[in-house]
Amino acid sequence: MKQTHYVAREPDAHGFIDYPEQEHRVWNTLITRQMKVIEGRACQEYLDGIEQLKLPHERIPQLGEINKVLGATTGWQVARVPALIPFQTFFELLASKRFPVATFIRTPQELDYLQEPDIFHEIFGHCPLLTNPFFAEFTHTYGKLGLAASKEQRVFLARLYWMTIEFGLMDTAQGRKIYGGGILSSPKETVYSLSGEPEYQAFDPIEAMRTPYRIDILQPVYFVLPNLKRLFDLAHEDIAGMVQQAMQLGLHAPKFPPKAAA
Numbered sequence: 575m576k577q578t579h580y581v582a583r584e585p586d587a588h589g590f591i592d593y594p595e596q597e598h599r600v601w602n603t604l605i606t607r608q609m610k611v612i613e614g615r616a617c618q619e620y621l622d623g624i625e626q627l628k629l630p631h632e633r634i635p636q637l638g639e640i641n642k643v644l645g646a647t648t649g650w651q652v653a654r655v656p657a658l659i660p661f662q663t664f665f666e667l668l669a670s671k672r673f674p675v676a677t678f679i680r681t682p683q684e685l686d687y688l689q690e691p692d693i694f695h696e697i698f699g700h701c702p703l704l705t706n707p708f709f710a711e712f713t714h715t716y717g718k719l720g721l722a723a724s725k726e727q728r729v730f731l732a733r734l735y736w737m738t739i740e741f742g743l744m745d746t747a748q749g750r751k752i753y754g755g756g757i758l759s760s761p762k763e764t765v766y767s768l769s770g771e772p773e774y775q776a777f778d779p780i781e782a783m784r785t786p787y788r789i790d791i792l793q794p795v796y797f798v799l800p801n802l803k804r805l806f807d808l809a810h811e812d813i814a815g816m817v818q819q820a821m822q823l824g825l826h827a828p829k830f831p832p833k834a835a836a
C-alpha cells in the first residue's frame with residue numbers, strides 16, 4: 575500500500591463525524607465549482623443520481639444520509655474506511671454492495687488534484703451512479719470477481735475498473751457524456767475528456783484490460799460505452815474468461831511517457 579498524509583475522521587458514538595469548518599468550506603468550493611463544470615457533460619443517469627442524493631453544498635454530508643438514498647434505490651451502502659485500503663478490503667466491500675468512502679477531504683493546497691481518493695471524489699464522483707441499477711449491478715459483480723481473482727488477474731481487473739467506473743465515457747442521443755467518477759470529480763478532466771484532444775475507443779472489455787494507465791496524468795485514451803446498460807450486460811458475461819484472454823494477449827504499449835521521465 576502507498577503512503578498518505580491524510581487521516582480519515584472517526585465518528586462519535588452516534589455515528590456522526592464532526593468535520594472542522596475549514597473542511598466544510600473545501601467541500602463547498604469543490605461542489606459549487608463542479609456542479610457548473612458537469613453541466614451538459616455528465617450523463618443523465620448520473621444527474622438523476624445527483625437529484626436523488628440531494629447533496630448539501632454548505633457542508634460535507636454524513637454517510638448515513640447517503641445510505642438512506644442508496645439503500646432505497648439499489649440496496650448499496652457506503653462504508654467508512656481509512657485513507658487508503660488494501661485491494662482485498664476493497665473487493666470485499668464491493669462484493670457486499672458497500673462502497674468504500676474515506677472520511678477525509680483534501681486540503682485547500684490540493685484542491686485540484688490529489689492521488690488519494692477523498693470523500694468528495696467518492697461521494698460526488700461515484701455515489702450518484704450507485705443509485706442506477708445497471709451501474710450498481712456491474713460494480714457488485716466486479717467486487718465478487720475481484721475477490722475470487724489472483725493477484726495477477728486483479729491487475730487486469732483494475733484496468734477494467736479504471737476504464738469504466740473511474741474514467742468511462744458514454745454515447746447518448748444528446749452526444750458523448752461522462753459517467754466515470756474519476757472524471758466527474760475533476761474539473762480539468764471533465765472538460766478535457768470531451769474536448770476531442772484525447773483518443774476515444776469504442777468500449778471493449780478485453781482492450782480496456784490491456785490498456786495501461788497512469789493515475790497522475792490526464793488520460794490519453796478513453797473507452798466509450800454505447801449506453802449504460804452495456805455495463806449491466808457485461809456483468810452477466812464471462813469477465814473472468816476475458817481476464818484470461820487479456821493476460822494471454824498482453825499489455826498494449828503505453829500512450830504516455832514513463833513516470834520517471836515525465
Ligand SMILES: [Fe+2]
Nearest residue numbers: 691740755756
Ligand atoms: Fe474512485
